[in-house]
Amino acid sequence: MIRSSRLAVANLWVAILAFGVASAMAFMQALSRAALELPWRSAKMYYLSVTAHGTLMALVFTTFFIMAFGYVVAERTLGRPVPHRGLAWTGFWVALAGTLAAVAAILSGKATVLYTFYPPLKAHPAFYIGATLLVVGSWIWGFVVIRSYLLWKREHVGQPAPLALHGTLATVIVWLIATVGVAAEMLFLLIPWSLGFTKTVDPELARMLFWYFGHPLVYFWLLPAYVVWYTVLPRVAGGKLFSDPLARLVFVLFIILSTPVGFHHQFMDPGIPAAWKLFHAILTFGILFPSFVTAFTVTASLEVAGRMHGATGLLDWLKRLPWGDPLVASVLLSMLLFAVGGIGGAINAAYGMNAVVHNTAWIQGHFHLTVGSATALTFMGTAYWLLPRLTGRELELGLLAKVQPYLWFVGMVLFSISNHITGLMGMPRRIYDATYGGAAAAQAWRGLTGISAVGGLFLFASAGFFMLVMLGTGLAGRKREPEPIEWAEPLEPSSPKATLLDRYGLWTLVAVALVLIAYAYPLWSHLHMQRFGSPGYTPF
């Protein structure tokens, strides 16, 4: 193994193993929802597995994968190892220790609070402290990535960061702004309360801080996927990036717009004025724009690839793409699923329509297309590409890797469409049993929950294939000289000089200003009204 890659590989393995455990937890839920009578099926097991699945997928798999990929981007685009290696390793161990503490609390049944951990449901302190340490570890990663860029910049005055690093820096900035919310929630509210230092907690304040973090969290998941779509996919597909400056613009727009939108998760909450909800809703629609631009630029890049493979007609470039390559197939299928998920997101944000879908199965249908496909499937495809290049081992079980993205696609279509429909029919999300004493409305959901479970089986098989390929490659892959990690060239040579779009400090300031406009007054007035705290409950 190349020495400087160890840090990335260590992070990557934690991500892969977390994904494996989380997939097993998902399988359990899918079978529960289909009401199959299995010996270990119980409400306790179900809600525990929802918590473990959500936490391990949404927080652990994603964060460790993004850290691994971020280190790869920083090292390979700049052509130098990241600085502060000791500190970077400390960050890794802190994040891992935190993860293990939180997972131990969950698996022992002492933290069945789901990954949204809304108080006054109260988990074991190890859950909150562990999750906080994971975030602290990721801050160290963010610091190291920023420092790599700054040290490089000193020797390359006036040059723009390579595009992949530009996107990664945007990811880091979004994450640093976002995690202020969850850190405040953990440090000021939940940790002291779970340790018994404070008696009560204000659940609405906790929700506001959680969703201040919870929405930009989705861009923390999405932006590294976009980095792959813009800078890896065109290269592996045999083409070029359609437009470098537009890609840069997209990442800058995410820096600005990711955070001041959290109230769109709280449209149905009491205690938040409707006017502020409306303001957040409008900003949320703004974030559609960079994703629309991405859809065009990435598709155009693929057309370039198809034409470079000899396509001449209107649409035959689609056929010329290497659909058998695991990375290309993963990313193309994840983009298709995300197209539906993105439109669903606009519906969720639409203020009034949200009332129809809020907290129904529609929501899990929605976010399995976004984080569960755009992000997770892209990351799996990226892992097929990355692991052999980092470890110098050949990809083993290549046939499984070729099939796996298609299985995921079929499973996700079945799972997601059925959940969107049952959600519109009023089925709540996160329920162990959907019979409601034989109520007529609940009877209507039955066939669809079965389809959703079949989708779950496909997804589980797909996740199993992925794990087999990863473990096979990591443990038994034939050693050889690794292929280089290469990034897509833009169609037109990119500007040799940094432009306004490369002014990260400036855009961070704009983002912070917008966050203050969106949150300062609502939070201030919330803190100044008469509020009553809640003691903790552990009904699990």
Place this chain on the structure above:
Amino acid sequence: MNVPLYEKIWMWAAGGIIVAFTTTVLVAGIGSALVPPSHIETIDPATVWRDGRFAKQGVTVSPTGATVIAVGMMFAFLPAEIHVPAGRPVTFRMTSADVTHGFLIVGTNANTMLVPGYVSQFTTTFRQQGEYLIVCNEYCGLSHHLMSARLIVEEARP
């Protein structure tokens, strides 16, 4: 920045879609046709059962509509059966006595969170008579999936 023509057209179209989405939400929101439940009123969750606002749960019907006073708790809604008149505005006033719950009338857009320490309130009109299922749609503990109630929409008495 040199943007190719087709992408320019696409970007203008995307901008147009976003403006259209925003306009519909603004028109509905500012015209008060569609406003999410955003009532601001607090209550001590420890004294919900003694608090004059919630001590007595049930429905008060008047010629102009009805008011429902309800409390969510692990793992039931009180009252468990709610009778309201069809075609008249019904105001729901609710809170939670313990953890955070959700309140969704299946098949309608009546949906709100019940957050302990806060009073949720919204007004809606049921046009269809019949029986509706009310479910808790926020995880509240191991029997969350059993937390439900019934809403019966009856012909309004004159």
